Amino acid sequence: MSRLSSTDTVEAGADADAAKSGAVEAEALLARLSDALGDGLVESHTDQGAVWVRVERDAWADLARFLSDEEGFGFFSFLSAIDWMPSPFGRDMDSFVDNALDPPEPKEPAPTETGVAGGDTRFQLLARVNDVTSGRSIIAKADLPADDLRAPSWVPVYPGADWHEREAWEMFGIDFDGHPGLRHIYLPGEFEGHPLRKDYPLLARRVKPWPGLVDVELMPETDDGGDATEGAAP
Amino acid sequence: MIGVLSELSYWQVTSIRVVAGLVAVLLVAGTLVYAHLFKMVSFMQSRLGPMEAGPYGSLQLMAEIGKFLQKEDIVPRRADRFVFKAAPFVVLTSTFLLLVVLPGGPDAWFISNDLGIYLAMAVSSVSVIGILMAGWGSASKYSLLGGLRATGQLIAYELPLLLAVVGVVIQAETMNLQEIVLAQANGEIFGWGVIGNPFIITQFAGFAIFMIAMQAELTQTPFDMPVAESELVTGYMTEYSGLRFLLFFIGEFATAGVFSAIAAVLFLGGWYVPGLDPADNLFNVIGPLVLFGKVVLLTFLVFWVRFTFPRLREDQLQRLAWKFLVPLALANIVVTGVLKVVV
């Protein structure tokens, strides 16, 4: 039970207790996981009852099997991926010219930073499963080397992963070994590229210049707009 | 009517008959479309229906016809052109032929045939051929499924329809529809003859079976699998547009009208209203109107059911016909026959 905070002190105490027992439970789960996977478990993180684990790619399928068969995480929530490379295009709002006709030089990529539970590579698998009887959930991550984007499939364990893996294959270009048929799910069959990768340009933002560019004057101070905008009606 | 018409020449009689037939089918169909499809159903669904064309939308059907006539008559490329184009006319023909035996008054009829109801039942099956032609000729999977479903369904429900009529025929001792009306007008229920003997009372099981089978013959919900619009788009009509779709559309309501008229004749006393002498010449004038009133009443039931119930599945429909309606109709015949002999 993870509520953000509460003004009610009694409830806050109860919440803290619940959070503590949740944390103990999470530690126990992590211990069992590390027993089962050994070196496969790279890193873990708990925050407000939520549990993140990062495993080796080779332990990805074992993780699913362990969670499903041993721990009772029967509910498959989602599977996706994250491209941790900072977008070379930003929010596409800083160009002064028509991006489509005169594409700007990609900016120097900012250093890649990964989120909770760490990460070493650009692409990271992301999945979440639940145990609906006890209300536990776990978010799993696995690093994928950029030159060999493949991972064992979860379909034999969680059949619901089928479409999610097709989506990840289509959007990120990740191959899933053991998947019954990686075909396009959203995009037309002849589509080229992997749209959710950060270096895939969003055309809608590049075919016309940002209308917010035309500067008349500086943006007004938000707290007291009177100074910068003397011309405004009172 | 024949008595009056005998003084006229052949072509005059023919043209009067043609006009009367067209009026009887199209006007009735138009009224049913307006009263039931446009208005009654709208009220059932808390809305008003068409309101713009004519007062209270009464000319909406004219507007619809104008719209359909303007539309392109599309034939799918791989369709069997002749079969595809002929199908709606076959369906409509069966409707018109049904009308032939219907009496509208003591003298107002097209033909008075001693095999009247037999002819009607036989002719009503012709529409199956038209529907199968439409389903096959369209070269569309939806149409084919719809056509096949329709064939299976219509054939299955011919039987209870026919068997339900047998009870009436036994009781009236005739197959002539005119004489069935007279039998009801002059009959009496176990010696009580104030309202004659409308067979709905003594043949209620037959009436119920007839109405259910009629609902299926008309492919109205809950038996509308052939046109099941949430499964097969519109079944055998899927590929039709323009005039030919209009023919199917009119045909649907005209057939509803004519079948209800047959039901009215068989079970509700046709053109007769209790309290008057059935030989009264007045019935030649009000008879058709009385019949029409009964038709509206029966079609109201048909459309009330149509717009209230969900649709059965094909196998459930067949099960209902063969395992419930047919045995019930046979039992009804037996009971009627026994009572006829005993009483």
Add this chain to the structure above:
Amino acid sequence: MGLVPGLVKGLKVTGSTVVRTVFPKRGVRTLVPAPTKGAATVQYPHVKEAPPTRARGVIALHEGNCTACMLCARECPDWCIYIEGHKEKAPPRRAGGKPRQVNILDRFDIDYALCMFCGICVDVCPFEALFWSPEYEFSEPRIADLLHDMSRLSEWMETVPEFEDYESGSVAKKLKVPPT
């Protein structure tokens, strides 16, 4: 299944709806049919339902308040607001003061073909220049005509309603009544 089969209950529901639709009146005039009153629908071009005060129908522009600050154009998720302006010297407010520099709005177009009616522009406007109007009849036969300019946007100012009161228990500051 109770005593009454579900089929009959279903017929009762639709049948009673017919009665309620055709005879909505109560009391002595129960039997006067009035389907136009009983139906849930209204005959749109003849009868118009009034949208609620807050309805986001169309965005109206109070031209005098706009300083061409570009905030709305920047915050618009669809990039559908186009603003152009220039600076001009205006006479000083007080006699003897320095001439002020003011922004003159040259162009304020909203492309309603792109607009998602999210209301972010109205929210971020710091000068009370943009308002929601419940007006909804501004469709055009051609999609290009949906680019409405300053004068059209200003016309809609007349349809902007007064702000309504809040529900009890609210401590939210009541927003200002729009000018005009």
Add this chain to the structure above:
Amino acid sequence: MTVTERQQLSYIAAQAADARVNLEIETEGMTLNIGPQHPATHGTLRIVAKLDGEQVVAAEPVMGYMHRGYEKLAEVRTYPQVTTLINRIDWLGSFANEVPFILAAERLMEVEAPPRAQWIRTVLFELSRIANITLFLGDMAVQVGAITPVFFAFRDREHVLNQIEAATGGRFHPNFDRIGGLKDDLPAGWVAETRQAMRKIRAFCDEIEELVEGNEIFQARTRGIGVIPPDVGLSYGLTGANIRASGVDWDVRRDSPCGLVHDQVDWKVWTHPDGDSFARFWVRLQETREATKIVDQLLDGIPSGPIMAKVPVIIKVPAGEAYVETENPLGVMGYYVVSKGDLNPFRVKIRSASFSNVSITPWLLRGVYVPDIITILGSLYFILGDIDR
């Protein structure tokens, strides 16, 4: 590469073998293409069904006709701009789409909406559930062939939509939720009108119960059709009423409440042991009733106070990751938000309910009849925007 190619080929071969499954009479299969433009697929879902007579031997949904790429679009929009986008995911209950995203952003920013905002949020959340499911109750009847109930659904959903519009300004796309609270407070008289609307919705539920649920034909069409065992449903990621109809007593509103005040009112999670199409309809009908009760109780207790917490005008969400899910009308909807401390989210993974709910269809549709395809799809209840995103 070769492995996947071979797998693809074997997959296709397996499907072809399935199509010839009826070896006894050696009939030739027929492929029926249902959709993408078909009266029964509300939206543009296409089902490629291989038929043997009227029996389905293999069915494969094909989607993407409405894919809008929200996960990509969200990466170039600021947090307030994203809410207007995600309104369009499940367009029938759109306020409910905003809530989990806003809650995820709030968790990252470590702010909490004031109580009044939370209560009003919950009221609107439940109202959008009612607006969504009332349409299902009518639509399900259309799927099995009854036309009238859907008009009742449209008629009575109108009362709820009017309330949503009166409060938020938008009938379908409220865009009312803000990080730290709500855009505006409720207008005067809204609470009383909403109570009235809830009464009408309860009357509507009674009507549907008599017109559809109690109808013998409807029961014959839906009972025993499309049975989902609970463990299969869970492993496919089914949520919401679909899984509760299989007897799984799991409701995020009750089991892991976060940011909404469902724990403050007295209500019940409905389940049904059968797991068939009828059970899914029944559970949703009960849920609509229950939602009206929740709304009524919440309206009684809306606390007084501000509706916005103190948040900066320019919202920059601190770096971090958060996953928040809520029990939306269609099932569990969650947002995995990755922030890097910018104006815009770095990555938003949208776990939409319908996508997972529909993913069971190839398993579920095998062996059913053509009319049952429609019944099952109708009872699973998806919104195309929620599948395609």
